[in-house]
Amino acid sequence: MPMRSEKGFTLVEIMIVIAIIAIGTIIAGSNIFDWITHNHSVGFHRTIAQTMEEARNRAVSSQRQHRVIIDATGDSVSLERGDKGAGSTTWTKVLPTITAPHRSSIDNVLTTKGTVTTNTSAGTVNITVNPACDTFPLDLVRIYISNDLGEAWTVRVFGWTSRVRVENGTT
Structure with a gap:
């Protein structure tokens, strides 16, 4: 009896391929x-650093x-402009609030002001950048950021130059 040469796939073969695709989709x-959360968190701490740089440049x-x-x-950051070069009393929002x-x-x-370090986990902290490129009276500011994945970053602002550095971890 001659063998039939049928073309196509059996139902079992199709089901195996669908199962493999489904498992791969679930894993991916x-x-x-988690990948999206990581990238959004990285974008947020970079935006904070850029906002600090923007404040210095504008000052x-x-x-x-x-x-x-x-x-x-409120887990947010905003940038405001003062009305004077020193001792500003009126502040105007410059950029939209970043959440x-x-x-x-x-x-x-x-x-940190001199030898005194203040920890603020609730409320607001104002980092004023003067036209001389300093954040006097603050000597150092450390902003700690984290996400649900257990990742953490530190944004450091150095007071005498208002330079910004982003570091992995909470140091």
Whole structure:
């Protein structure tokens, strides 16, 4: 009896391929959400660093004080311009408020003035950048950011130069 040469796939073969695709999708799908959270968190701490740099650049170019407001309770950051080069009393918002992405937060902000360090885990911290490129009277500011994945970053602002550095971990 001659063998039939039928073309096509059997139902079992199709089901095996569908099962393999489904397993791959489940594995990739569960990791994609962690990847998205990680990237949003990285974007947030970089945005905080850029906002600090923007405050410094604007303070120098306009010869007016600028301040970055870190809201540890609302997990947000905003930039305001003062009305004077020193001792500003009126502040105007310069950029829209930046809010931490879902599953990310500002844990706390440490500010150092001389030998005194203050820990703020709720409320706001104002970092005023003067036209001379300093954040006097603050010597050092550390902004701690984390996400639900257990990742953490520190944004450091050095008072005498208002330079910014982003570090992995909470050091």
